[in-house]
Amino acid sequence: MSDTELKAKLRFLPTGSALHKLSALITLLLLILAFSIMSSAFFSVNNGLTVLLQTSVIGLLAIGMTMVIITGGIDLSVGSVLALSGVVTGLLMKAGLPVMPAMALGVVTGGVCGFLNGLVITKMRITPFVATLGMMMIARGVALQLTGAAPISRLGETFGWLGNGALFRVVEMQANGFPKVIFPGIPYPAILLLIMALFGAYLLQRRQIGRHIFSVGSNEEAARLSGVNVDRTKIWAYTASGALAGLSGMVLMSRLVTVQPNEGVMYELDAIAASVIGGASLMGGVGSVSGSMIGAFIIGVLRNGLNMAGTSAFIQQVIIGVVVIGAVYLDQIRNRK
Amino acid sequence: MSDTELKAKLRFLPTGSALHKLSALITLLLLILAFSIMSSAFFSVNNGLTVLLQTSVIGLLAIGMTMVIITGGIDLSVGSVLALSGVVTGLLMKAGLPVMPAMALGVVTGGVCGFLNGLVITKMRITPFVATLGMMMIARGVALQLTGAAPISRLGETFGWLGNGALFRVVEMQANGFPKVIFPGIPYPAILLLIMALFGAYLLQRRQIGRHIFSVGSNEEAARLSGVNVDRTKIWAYTASGALAGLSGMVLMSRLVTVQPNEGVMYELDAIAASVIGGASLMGGVGSVSGSMIGAFIIGVLRNGLNMAGTSAFIQQVIIGVVVIGAVYLDQIRNRK
Amino acid sequence: MFDTAPTHAPLVQMCDIHKNFGGVVAVDDVSVDLYPGEVVGVLGHNGAGKSCLMRMLSGAMSLSSGEILVNGEKADLKTPQDAKTFGIETIYQTLALADHLDAAANLFLGRELKTRFGNLDETRMHAEAKAALVQLNPNFKNLKDPVSRLSGGQRQVIAIARAIYFQAKVLIMDEPTAALGPSETAMVADLTLRLKKDGIGIFLISHDMHDVFDLCDRVMVMNKGRNVGTFKIEDVNKDDILSLIIKGTLPDDWTPRGETS
Amino acid sequence: MFDTAPTHAPLVQMCDIHKNFGGVVAVDDVSVDLYPGEVVGVLGHNGAGKSCLMRMLSGAMSLSSGEILVNGEKADLKTPQDAKTFGIETIYQTLALADHLDAAANLFLGRELKTRFGNLDETRMHAEAKAALVQLNPNFKNLKDPVSRLSGGQRQVIAIARAIYFQAKVLIMDEPTAALGPSETAMVADLTLRLKKDGIGIFLISHDMHDVFDLCDRVMVMNKGRNVGTFKIEDVNKDDILSLIIKGTLPDDWTPRGETS
């Protein structure tokens, strides 16, 4: 039965989606190899942990984005929602709320934005691109208006804990009075990402909602005729995407120890690129969380490695553009065989 | 036969696409009415011409975007291609080329970028979103690298002619030494937009290439089986979009009398919004140039009117987001009847 | 398991059903009923409105006017889900399969089997699906392929299996054998008779006169959206039906065949 | 207009055609030929490989191995366009219509009529389309509706009209009447015979035995991707064919019926 189970695992990954992930993984490994040759500092425990940390925000966004993309939709609002969630948390903390409930409400804010996206898409029948484009502007405008465009600072040590804390961190006090980091620890954001990715994959592959998400993206009319509640499924996916955007907002703002209302611009493109590099199809019906994580790390490693190698910011853009296309192409050729 | 002809005109506008445009037009008129009430300066010849001028860049982009969207694709690269075309023109002029050939080569640059998009999409089989996302980064990176991110200035009076000139302009010198503008003239960019829009509509509605564009977006496999050269059709559409991005780059940079390698960020979203408000479907097979022009003017009027009314930039964003969704929704309800 | 006497209260009554798309009238005040254990053929030329009429009973299309009664009570069938709760299952002309999912996932779509932890029970769904499909096509292999890779007939078999698996009370079959080979067609005919024996009421849309005469108890003929006649199958012959389908009227000399013969 | 004697050189020869998708063998070294003025039935169970075989002749699918000769010369059919230049037209099982375009636009898709300025000649295309469609379905109305709004049968009629309009030399019909009502089916049968008389060679995929025996000169039966026999229609009866389709072999006692009778 284990053969059956294995196959069952792969069944939603059509035209050899195991290959899909394999080719993305190869791209990732090639990148790591190339950068290790170019810069000795790249291939170190420290830097590995940094990449984990840096990728966690895009990674969290990519989980929700993947779900939305599998339904055949898209969520352009995640970058703005991330900022709005952060702003809400920041204002609540300024109003005296402790960090945990404030952050929880920040995530809820993201979820509410996503829920509204879902409502507009299903009940008003607006295409996802337009609906979430609207939300992108609205959430950004509200975030800026609420703060007068100024960062919210001095939120206290505890606010930075989520983004900057780490498990098994070892620090030593130096003679000069400044601390020295022996082992930076596994960053909490990376742990959070792992948990959310596993949970997301579980929902998509093992739960009814996941099955319905695939069916809606594969053939919406067929799903409807089969008795799938298409509207509820879509609303669920957009709410998840919004909540994850809220969560990534918490991580990001906590890393900055400041709430920045204009943070997160164009993050949606990174999240979409991660999903697509990882094999999700913008036509719907195809995608996986694990693939998207590989996609997110391809982008993260690329940014980090190019910085480490001291590449000009402009050439970096060109290279990232080429790699995004190249990664998807590599996948294409593998699939065609 | 005139009835037949009329119907023939409307045949590509399914589910009452005449209604589509009608509802967009109503939105536009409502906006104009509202702003006229709010600000006396809004409804003036002067300001009308300003809106024409301000909308011409988005309008030009929207023509190409509409063609691409009808094929079922999307072009995220237009904003960057616009900048790269401008940079090429600027560098050529610095190298001594006169303005006309330099601008022509700028448009060609745009066309080449679009052609490359088309090749990547058809020959490498990369989805349009990813291919043009890659081009977006590549073109921007190249534009910044070529200029070292610095604007190219002092291109001379003639460079500003296309963007700042106007037909039938009347200026008078006043006694106090200040000149007085009697009639600001019809801006050249507006005239260019009109010509390109008419030409685009003609190609889409009356020529074989237009028919093929609709068929590819409607059902790519069917078009292929019918003997339509799907690849060539798509490449054509992306090349047109690129060339129009180049042209709008000429208009924009000429307006600024400087080449700005940073200009045009997020313009693709405005162009897409214009097309969709005007009734184009991101699923392909549906759209019209006239609709997209109305869409572009909805956005243009909104931006101008809100500025005139002194609305805060943040609230403006929120309002534009709401109107974009609202305009598409209005259309939805009309269609459902 | 159900009341098998066709003389009892009708399972389904569709009364004065009307459907128009803007100016186009697709279904024009049609009434028809269905008793348990009965097969009613729905016939008509292309575009006569057969699929539209049936889609309204499936909850897949809204009524412009008219009323549907199930077991004598008014049923408001707004969604396919509503219809399914009344035990109305449909094999759609378009099949309605999610291309990226495999046969089992499609069969159980919307009604997935779960383990006691609420997870999808893939093992059980596969086993059940296999059993159901093999009944209809003994050499159905590509059970784990996404259905987009299956042939037209294989897809049709999945659509049929899905409709009968859930113990329908009313089954709507919209040209179920159009894409099927001869052995598959024969199996569907067998199946129809078996379901009928179980007391299920069946609406069968078909263009195949043989199927119609082999399987139906009554036939209802539509022409340009209208019901141009409902007959016991004994009362009509092929030519009567063709005349109704094509011209919308019976031959001038018609009298119920059942009585004359 | 063409040479009508079926004894001449074959119009099409498909030699050792093989097609596999990864491990799945869809067509297994099949050879078949077609003469002018001849109708060859292509039969087989669902998933036998009929559509795949024909799609390779249409230029819609690439060959894994094998060779296609048209008029005795090797033809490299890479795209549907290539096939059309050889005069090979196809009615696809999936119809292959662009949903947002109307009937005329679909009929002329890829081969639009133009005015002398190179503009689309809508008036002429509509008139021609109307004439072509009315031949097949006298009350075809919704001529200016996008085809997505037409019924299954209406769409089928457009697909048929498109294939015959351009004076094919070879016509491939993949279950052309599956969705058609009785009168439309009869018209397609008439049409087939008329085209045959004009010297056109026709491959007809069908599951309907009546059609097959009424229309075909020869039949080729496929089973699990292999050609299990090609026969003159006089030499086989319905049971022979069913046995070939289902089991892949002739009944044990078979001898060519044409000789025995």
Place this chain on the structure above:
Amino acid sequence: GEIAVIVKTTNSSFWQNVNKGATAAIEGHAEHTMTFNGPASESAINDQVALVENAINRGVAGIVLAPSDPESLAPVVKRAYESGIPVAIIDSALAEGNDQYYQTFLSTDNCAAGQQAAAMMIEDAGSTGKVAVMSYVAGVGSEVGRVGCFVEYLSENSDIEVVGPFYSQSQMATALNQTTDILAANGDLIGIFGANEPTAIGMGRAIEQAGKAGQLTAIGFDGNVDLQDMVKSGVLLATAVQGSFQMGELGVNAIADILAGNSVTDFIDTGVVMVTKENIDTPVAQNVLY
């Protein structure tokens, strides 16, 4: 009448502080109103041109403008002139040859500020080794002067090797990630310069998080509370603070003066203060901090 204050972008505390200055100034001129506006980012120059055009169309009494680009804004400033609308330029210069079209110019000398920061860098870190430059948006007016002169000064007055510049697009998280990477890749960095507010904050956080505070000379730019905290804690040696409040305040006052028929001087230096741990509590610094 209406005095339109049009800045490079409204999305930053620096420009919001200009807004505060302008708002404070308008209180003193009951006969005028003030509107504050700007595009979504400092690189959206075309949008800024549109804002000025719209202001002219609605017949404002005067304009206070921070041009995102020296040349691109010149045609519209000329249009304002042709329409008889007085203009005060703030923060960044307009291209040469346009002096007659505006009435006064109030600014920090960005080039001088960059040089001051560079001088302080050499003084504290020494004149050999690597210094990283974390910039914001490539090519905008203030960046060209500020970062350009910083780099130029280093190369002319020391043997320092410049790493970068890197561009954060004024995104704090981008600056954080970039700085983290640069610190990891260049363990031997002796100094680092963060050229505007979000960039300097992101840079400071990266230094704190890498545990490198105090191990290299870090200099920031602009002066919100986060940067003040970083100066106090020693993460940053100094931050260069411009009189942004003053730009808004004096700009509006200048226009009001012109409208009242008074003449104004054609250049007002709003100054820059290098704020350090030592001087942060002095009035000079407190005057410009926000």
